[in-house]
Amino acid sequence: MTTDFAFEFKSESNGARLGEISTPRGEIRTPAFMPVGTAATVKGMYPDQVRETGADIILGNTYHLMLRPGAERVAHLGGLHKFANWSRPILTDSGGFQVMSLAKLRKLDEKGVSFKSHIDGSKHMLTPERSIEIQTLLGADIQMQLDECVALPSTREDIQRAMELSIRWAERSKNAFGTQPGRALFGIVQGGDQEDLRLRSAQALTEIGFKGYAVGGLAVGEPQETMFEVLDYTTPALPQDRPRYLMGVGKPDDLLGAVKRGIDMFDCVHPTRAGRHGHAYTKYGVINLKNARHKDDARPLDETSSNPNCQIYQRAYLHHLIRANEMLGAMILSQINLAYYQTLMQGMRDAIAADRFDDFAAETREGWAKGDIPPLS
């Protein structure tokens, strides 16, 4: 196994990229979907189950972990991998995005962002340096620079100010990260839906130099069309030989479209959250198991799936568990959704290797469009 962090760009299929990131903790096959382990756990799943879905890497949230159980505590306990029983690579975000969405009494200035915990009201300060210190204490294999992310739509002035600040924070983050063998720091491109600002951000970050580049400031309220337009002009401005990570995205159709536009990595809470709400992702599209059409349906969710959870349980049983708010419903559907996401990623990787990505995407979308099997009559 390697002692370095490295990315190999293997092949391409009409824009979609096949690659592999090597780390001392294992390989990450790209395009990759990273399940979100917010508070050191992918909600409702045992760590072994997460791996068995095909995940090579999970994501941890700096904001949650710094507040509870605390970064110094996790370091003292042997690091996040040991704590969460996940020996493979972990990416942590910078904490900035969740400070802005979850914390109280936020105050942002050049130095960083101060805030009060949403859990107990305690005061905290997150600077580029402190964010890296926390991520290093956690032991993250891939760390993210602190940035400022604005929602869309926003004024050009706000977008530009946040983008310029994020560049200055990128430089401070890189200095704070220093040299960590086998680990990587990623910069984050901002610039909202403004082409020239995205290009300015990408260029500035490339000049600073990172082992990978994220596209931030998307999946913040804009339509999918806008997201794809931004990717259309942003990814060509990023180095070919570094992984590209689209933060906080998305639904299966978003993943197909973003891979097509040269993205290599994704994370999103959507599959587990949707599972807890009774939605199952399948080759038939999204199936809402709360729907009354399932209550007398003894058929499994998808008997053609290789995932046992799609075969073992009756639709009527899943409907019952979700209606009765039983944990097992959320457990099964979270597993089904993450497994579907990983199957989709594997399908994309195979299709790129065979140089038939567009066909694969079309076939996959066709399956979703056909929809679920007919209800029982």
Added chain:
Amino acid sequence: MTTDFAFEFKSESNGARLGEISTPRGEIRTPAFMPVGTAATVKGMYPDQVRETGADIILGNTYHLMLRPGAERVAHLGGLHKFANWSRPILTDSGGFQVMSLAKLRKLDEKGVSFKSHIDGSKHMLTPERSIEIQTLLGADIQMQLDECVALPSTREDIQRAMELSIRWAERSKNAFGTQPGRALFGIVQGGDQEDLRLRSAQALTEIGFKGYAVGGLAVGEPQETMFEVLDYTTPALPQDRPRYLMGVGKPDDLLGAVKRGIDMFDCVHPTRAGRHGHAYTKYGVINLKNARHKDDARPLDETSSNPNCQIYQRAYLHHLIRANEMLGAMILSQINLAYYQTLMQGMRDAIAADRFDDFAAETREGWAKGDIPPLS
């Protein structure tokens, strides 16, 4: 595999009984603890996990299942075993106990009990005949007569009235049950803490004749001492060659004391409920993982346990999961508790076979009394 329901009383050790119930769906080694699968799921656990803890049989609640998803629906879907993915024996209660504790606007008379659902306020009626009909629709291998259970303390008059009614309902239940090859109907001894009433109930039920006998009306608020006193005079009045089931009991120490007094079967929500609240049952006794002493403790719960969940996870991690209200905390601790209960039952069975039950009980209680390993200094 047998096509009949049969009980073999194998051996005895100073009051404690070793046996085996044979059913077409598998053997039940006694003394047995039955995990409670209230709404067709043992909360927070996959069915495979439940079996892997060593459970031979689970319990389903007629009250919950008749209201949601409904007995006729479960029958139409292939029965409770298929619905809940549990192919081994299932015992269902009569629904009576939970009507009295959960339902609204209960009205009890000679015919049965009418009530409103706690879920949607819909009106229902449970008679001895309807209870058996529901349990048969569910496909339960062991069915329970409808009875009236009064809390303790109660007046002798109330206890006697309920006991006499329960005898009349026992007879009606037996008639309703008819002949169901491979399945069994159990009668329920009532009589509160009144010796003569318990003996009258046991005698009347024995005369009616059942394949097994439950002791009801305990674990309803009385001290453990009272429960043991009642067992001391009740179990000798029951046929030696039929299984005896103590309903709704209990904590590990209750199980030791009741097996000593000739009980063969138990059910209780306690292990999974305690797990959801952060309590772990171990050979060290109960460990409260919410306690701050665990928050920096990297040690596993019990490194001498053969249960991987007791070895893999740090106490600090379990503390964190429970504090953060993460599903995985409830999942792991429910598994740990049910596995501990099954290990305890296996220990009792082995000790009875070796005719050293009293020594085993003393050693086990000694381990609990010693308590947890010392905190980190």
